[in-house]
Amino acid sequence: AQSVSQHNHHVILSEAASLELGCNYSYGGTVNLFWYVQYPGQHLQLLLKYFSGDPLVKGIKGFEAEFIKSKFSFNLRKPSVQWSDTAEYFCAVNAGRGSTLGRLYFGRGTQLTVWP
């Protein structure tokens, strides 16, 4: 079965610091990759996704992620975080064939706390 690893469980940064959250997955075939964010008291929403093409994808609010196939990684980055980026971030992978296409496998999440 596919699995997704997020190695940083809690990251604490000051405003304007740079951010990189790691995500690794285990699946050798074609994958689609997602980062979801959950702000306090809100539901999950999509930050960005990789489907095909340019491995560097840009999302909302200045976030970007790079798909490195050889490393099975899809790390999330932001050059300068803001207090409003405090949230939980989930990496997710869609992989498989036929009827299993569509289901997402999520990592356990990384809680980001940004101090003003």
Next chain:
Amino acid sequence: DTGVSQDPRHKITKRGQNVTFRCDPISEHNRLYWYRQTLGQGPEFLTYFQNEAQLEKSRLLSDRFSAERPKGSFSTLEIQRTEQGDSAMYLCASSPGGSGRALAGNEQYFGPGTRLTVT
């Protein structure tokens, strides 16, 4: 509000009781998913529907769990004889249709979830 809605938002029940949750997807979406999320973990897939057909069920979905989507619109998730281990957030998501790789790339829109506490 045209997003995914779930009802109720919170449910407290005693062990052994049955509970039912409802999900209303975005109206033009024909795929509907159920996930479960426990504290400190990411969402785990339970089952999904394309229109009214239930296409896949996770091994997490024991015989006490049943899901329906009778007219291809809203869906219900029922848990019979609840156990304390069932305490979790139950999330519903929907996505547009499609097939093959196009389907795989479709964003899933999540609802606010139903938090179940079994005492």
